[in-house]
Amino acid sequence: xxxxxYIALFAPLVSSMFSALFTNTPKKQFVGIVASLLIFxxxxxxxxxxxxxxxxxxxxxxxxxxxMATGNLYIPFGFVVDQVSVTMMMVVTLVSTIVHIYSIGYxxxxxxxxxxxxxxxxxxFSMMILxxxxxxxxxxxxxxxxxLCSWGLIGFWFHKEVATWAANEAFIMNRIxxxxxxxxxxxxxxxxxxxxxxxxxxxxxxxxxxxxxxxGIFLFIGAMGKSAQFPLHTWLADAMExxxxxxxxxxxxTMVTAGVYLVIRSNELYDLIPNVGLFIASLGAFVALFAASxxxxxxxxxxxxxxxxLSQLGYMFVAAGLGAYWVALFHLMAHAFFKALLFLGAGNxxxxxxxxLDPFKMGGLYKKMKWTAIMMTIASIALAGIxxxxxxxxxxxxxxxxxxxxxxxIYSVILFxxxxxxxxxxxxxxxxxxxxxxxxxxxxxxxxxxxxxxxxMSPLLILAIIAGALKGTYFEMITGLLxxxxxxxxxELTYWIMTIxxxxxxxxxxxxxxxxxxxxxxxxxxxxxxMENSFMYKLLLNQYYIPYAYEEYIVKPYxxxxxxxxKVDQNVVDASVDGIANIFYKTGENTRHMQSxxxxxxxxxxxxxxxxLLSLAVVFGLAARYSGEIRTILSGLGV
Amino acid sequence: MEIGLxxxxxxxxxxxxxxxxxxxxxxxxxxxxxxxEILLNAVNIAFAAISHYYGDLTGQMFAFFVIAIAxxxxxxxxxxxxxxxxxHGNIDLDTMTSMRG
Numbered sequence: 001x002x003x004x005x006y007i008a009l010f011a012p013l014v015s016s017m018f019s020a021l022f023t024n025t026p027k028k029q030f031v032g033i034v035a036s037l038l039i040f041x042x043x044x045x046x047x048x049x050x051x052x053x054x055x056x057x058x059x060x061x062x063x064x065x066x067x068m069a070t071g072n073l074y075i076p077f078g079f080v081v082d083q084v085s086v087t088m089m090m091v092v093t094l095v096s097t098i099v100h101i102y103s104i105g106y107x108x109x110x111x112x113x114x115x116x117x118x119x120x121x122x123x124x125f126s127m128m129i130l131x132x133x134x135x136x137x138x139x140x141x142x143x144x145x146x147x148l149c150s151w152g153l154i155g156f157w158f159h160k161e162v163a164t165w166a167a168n169e170a171f172i173m174n175r176i177x178x179x180x181x182x183x184x185x186x187x188x189x190x191x192x193x194x195x196x197x198x199x200x201x202x203x204x205x206x207x208x209x210x211x212x213x214x215x216g217i218f219l220f221i222g223a224m225g226k227s228a229q230f231p232l233h234t235w236l237a238d239a240m241e242x243x244x245x246x247x248x249x250x251x252x253x254t255m256v257t258a259g260v261y262l263v264i265r266s267n268e269l270y271d272l273i274p275n276v277g278l279f280i281a282s283l284g285a286f287v288a289l290f291a292a293s294x295x296x297x298x299x300x301x302x303x304x305x306x307x308x309x310l311s312q313l314g315y316m317f318v319a320a321g322l323g324a325y326w327v328a329l330f331h332l333m334a335h336a337f338f339k340a341l342l343f344l345g346a347g348n349x350x351x352x353x354x355x356x357l358d359p360f361k362m363g364g365l366y367k368k369m370k371w372t373a374i375m376m377t378i379a380s381i382a383l384a385g386i387x388x389x390x391x392x393x394x395x396x397x398x399x400x401x402x403x404x405x406x407x408x409x410i411y412s413v414i415l416f417x418x419x420x421x422x423x424x425x426x427x428x429x430x431x432x433x434x435x436x437x438x439x440x441x442x443x444x445x446x447x448x449x450x451x452x453x454x455x456x457m458s459p460l461l462i463l464a465i466i467a468g469a470l471k472g473t474y475f476e477m478i479t480g481l482l483x484x485x486x487x488x489x490x491x492e493l494t495y496w497i498m499t500i501x502x503x504x505x506x507x508x509x510x511x512x513x514x515x516x517x518x519x520x521x522x523x524x525x526x527x528x529x530x531m532e533n534s535f536m537y538k539l540l541l542n543q544y545y546i547p548y549a550y551e552e553y554i555v556k557p558y559x560x561x562x563x564x565x566x567k568v569d570q571n572v573v574d575a576s577v578d579g580i581a582n583i584f585y586k587t588g589e590n591t592r593h594m595q596s597x598x599x600x601x602x603x604x605x606x607x608x609x610x611x612x613l614l615s616l617a618v619v620f621g622l623a624a625r626y627s628g629e630i631r632t633i634l635s636g637l638g639v
Numbered sequence: 640m641e642i643g644l645x646x647x648x649x650x651x652x653x654x655x656x657x658x659x660x661x662x663x664x665x666x667x668x669x670x671x672x673x674x675x676e677i678l679l680n681a682v683n684i685a686f687a688a689i690s691h692y693y694g695d696l697t698g699q700m701f702a703f704f705v706i707a708i709a710x711x712x713x714x715x716x717x718x719x720x721x722x723x724x725x726x727h728g729n730i731d732l733d734t735m736t737s738m739r740g
Binding site for chain 2: 596599607
């Protein structure tokens with residue numbers, strides 16, 4: 001089994017290295033194919049590992065080599081394949097295989113075709129390290145690695161100013177969170193003496209609760225950055241500047257879920273500090289609602305899906321915060337499937353519409369892009385949580401968990417959000433695929449994507465439909481590692497009322513979206529309608545003015561501070577360094593004429609030098625002889 | 640008044656100072672050689688006096704070496720001086736700057 005572990009881990013690295021060889025050469029089709037095959041190999045190995053774990057096999061734990069060993073500090077490059085990491089590995093390798101295949105078609109006309117695959121595979125490798133590491137240090141390497149690859153891929157089209165800006169924003173915001181995470185990791189090491197999960201977590205049981213609370217908070221701030229939770233959420237929507245396959249893989253299915261993974265991995269820690277858990281759940285519920293509300297009015301297809309991702313991450317944190325770790329992981333998995341599908345579908349639409357992102361300018365695309373329409377509709381149904389698709393089982397489990405734990409406020413917030421989710425998802429679907437063919441006004445001739453892209457997407461489609469059926473198997477497997485809290489309502493009746501009630505509520509939201517955007521005329525907003533001038537609409541469209549506030553109250557003052565400090569740098573630091581250089585320069589300049597070549601002058605200087613040295617020798621000789629007396633005099637002066 | 644070590648040393652110092660002033664002030668190369676001789680002999684006096692004072696012959700031996708080397712150095716120096724004089728017709732130090740130090 002160790003062999004498969006290594007294959008799963010290193011096949012993406014090989015793929016990345018291979019593609020990187022061709023970064024400066026023109027597009028080569030085989031680069032994409034080889035990269036996809038290698039990632040598929042990793043997927044195959046992960047599947048074998050999954051069947052091994054499912055079959056009740058032992059956890060695969062290897063120590064590849066020692067990384068750091070100094071004094072009491074011992075950190076190996078160790079990898080573990082247990083129930084949690086194998087789930088993540090499956091999600092990561094499956095989605096990335098599909099995204100790689102899809103990208104062969106999507107990046108077809110791009111100059112950076114080869115470079116794209118190098119970055120994308122490097123991302124998969126980092127993500128595999130992140131989920132497979134058996135210690136916090138390895139996790140942190142993967143964590144930074146995915147951050148770097150995310151930066152490279154958001155700014156993939158670096159000739160666009162806005163893309164580089166978004167890439168830097170994502171990178172910097174993640175660094176802020178990573179600092180907190182690093183502090184959390186230091187705290188873990190400080191207090192438990194180890195970074196290995198299987199040593200550190202058992203040792204935490206005996207620690208002081210306040211120490212544990214700080215640990216939990218700092219680690220969670222790290223998770224907040226990666227998973228784009230409020231107030232570090234602005235980068236995710238801006239990250240949509242990257243190519244769409246990147247959005248599907250990194251900013252929907254895998255990297256952003258790393259924060260959730262961290263909380264799930266640290267479940268033994270968060271079980272000890274339920275207050276922090278409650279905070280996580282409350283923040284998750286808030287973000288779920290907050291992000292969903294922004295998605296309601298947005299006019300950018302990819303941003304709508306990005307907000308939806310944010311909102312679903314909120315759901316995952318609700319589950320993880322309430323201690324329902326397996327539910328969180330299940331939603332993570334299901335979400336990865338249907339959200340990646342949704343994004344890839346959006347990519348097809350973008351291609352068809354020549355990079356037009358405003359759904360108001362589309363409409364009626366169903367006729368032109370039947371398969372994309374079907375896939376996106378099914379993905380949206382799954383996202384909305386309609387029985388019997390994947391989203392129903394995972395989201396319902398979160399709702400139940402909140403209800404059973406008697407957190408009724410959280411419950412009602414996420415229930416309401418479920419309605420919003422259904423509305424904005426189908427607002428998008430209705431505007432893109434149904435209604436009038438508004439794109440004709442803009443003279444665009446849409447066409448369906450390549451067939452192999454659609455075939456490549458089909459595994460996601462199947463999983464988005466049937467993932468719910470896997471819940472039982474998954475539960476049996478995962479509870480080998482995570483706490484097996486089952487959430488059952490006391491009365492059967494309440495359960496049915498809740499489930500059916502939720503379904504009806506969601507279905508009504510979908511119907512309303514269709515009524516408003518598919519069966520009644522939609523015009524391209526031009527800033528004149530009453531709704532567009534309402535306060536709420538403006539508030540939501542401007543993302544609660546948070547990016548504006550960041551710009552105004554953080555970025556600008558920081559810029560001014562930097563400008564002021566730059567002056568200090570120039571006038572103090574630079575000036576002193578230059579000053580020292582100038583002293584030598586001037587001394588040389590002024591003493592140059594000594595070297596006149598006149599023997600007489602030189603002899604004079606020689607005599608002067610001899611006299612100076614002799615007098616120094618006399619002074620030091622005297623000082624050495626009378627050191628006792630000198631010391632007495634100095635101490636008398638109070639020195 | 641008996642003449643002791645200090646007298647010799649004072650004489651040596653005075654001669655050395657005269658020599659120093661000589662090498663600083665003189666512009667004539669020949670006089671510069673004289674001044675150098677004075678310097679060396681000032682030191683020789685000190686060597687001989689101290690050697691006698693301690694009853695150790697090392698210092699006097701050193702003085703002999705200095706005399707011998709000074710003589711040979713002067714021979715070379717005078718040879719160069721004559722060549723210079725033949726070429727330029729003077730032995731003024733201020734004109735000897737062709738090597739720029």
